[in-house]
Amino acid sequence: MIVKISVIIPVYNVELYLKDCLDSVLNQSFRDIEVILVNDGSTDGSIDILNNYAKNDSRVRVINQENKGVSAARNTGLDLSNGEYILFVDSDDMLIENSLEHLYKQSCEKDTEVLLGHAYRYFSNEEKVDFFYNKAELDKFEVADGKTLYSKLMERNLFPPLVYLFFCKKDFLCKNRIRFKEGIIHEDELWCVMVICQANKTTCAPFYTYLYRCRDGSIMNSNNYKYRIDSMKTVVNELCLIADNMTSIEELECSGWIYIRVFWLMDQIRLLSRRTHCLESSLFESCRLLILRVYNSLTYKQQKLCLIYYKNIFKFTKV
Structure with a gap:
């Protein structure tokens, strides 16, 4: 019914x-x-x-x-x-x-x-x-x-x-x-x-x-950090696929904000990694490669935001 x-x-x-x-x-x-x-x-x-x-x-x-x-x-x-x-x-x-x-x-x-x-x-x-x-x-x-x-x-x-x-x-x-x-x-x-x-x-x-x-x-609120990190990495990959498929000029701003959400999630992975004392060794390299790939397509505000997340992750990998 x-x-x-x-x-x-x-x-x-x-x-x-x-x-x-x-x-x-x-x-x-x-x-x-x-x-x-x-x-x-x-x-x-x-x-x-x-x-x-x-x-x-x-x-x-x-x-x-x-x-x-x-x-x-x-x-x-x-x-x-x-x-x-x-x-x-x-x-x-x-x-x-x-x-x-x-x-x-x-x-x-x-x-x-x-x-x-x-x-x-x-x-x-x-x-x-x-x-x-x-x-x-x-x-x-x-x-x-x-x-x-x-x-x-x-x-x-x-x-x-x-x-x-x-x-x-x-x-x-x-x-x-x-x-x-x-x-x-x-x-x-x-x-x-x-x-x-x-x-x-x-x-x-x-x-x-x-x-x-x-x-x-x-x-x-649970302490299952590894599960949360693995889940976030899956979400990061899926969101990148969505943004990558937005190829028209009208979609560029939206895809840029999806990438910003990806950088934010990467930063959350950094924070969870600190709690586990287990460095996500590939995190910085993934972040660096994504910036190289999408940076020029981002708006000025988006570029500033992604660089903030990038710097946070870079500092963490050097600790």
Whole structure:
């Protein structure tokens, strides 16, 4: 049965936070939804909670699979979804009241393929703070093609590589075969760029939609530095392929900002390498070769930024 919105929630061992998440979705004022809960091999009490919600609300579907990671769980949910629009939610986070109604209404009014929401960081004491960008600045943007919007956001250091802020038409995702890279973390860094850079009509929503729960023990707070480094290296390679394929004059600024994101990720690899006390010996050489290849095609501001990251990496390799 076709519905207006599919909310896809990967679930893995989050029994302490799961009810808050599900209640925030199911109690939305917008009712024409399906909630696809992909149990990614949980070993705690999460599955019992999921089954209980499915029993009491016909909009809820539970899908069980062996543990394959969040990217695979999201892909599973997308494959099984029936919604006109797609929103991914993490199972330890929450939607803000009336978010779905506002997102759907704005997307229909603007006829967007992708609409970017806003998020608060949400702490255990219930304090809320803006995530990492200036909402007032984002509210100024009009509907534009994705490459243009990406360039404007990156130029102002405002681009949110956060999958749960992307409210997307399912047809758009399917037509462009946009899926999550499986077997890695930091998958948002890749998926969000693929999404926005292929959209013809996109903009930012002038309201908050999401509460990101800050807690210990999440994937991004874990100390598995080698896994994070390997994942970032995969994302770097994939982003370079995307930028390399932007060959027209109109795409040069966008491709330049993707390269800047690549240099930023390389710098993040440097920082993680310091924590592991294990030097990524190829990092400096990879950075140097990329600069030699793309430097002349970058804008002046982009050139300044990439040189900052280059110097950071160079100093690190000399320590």
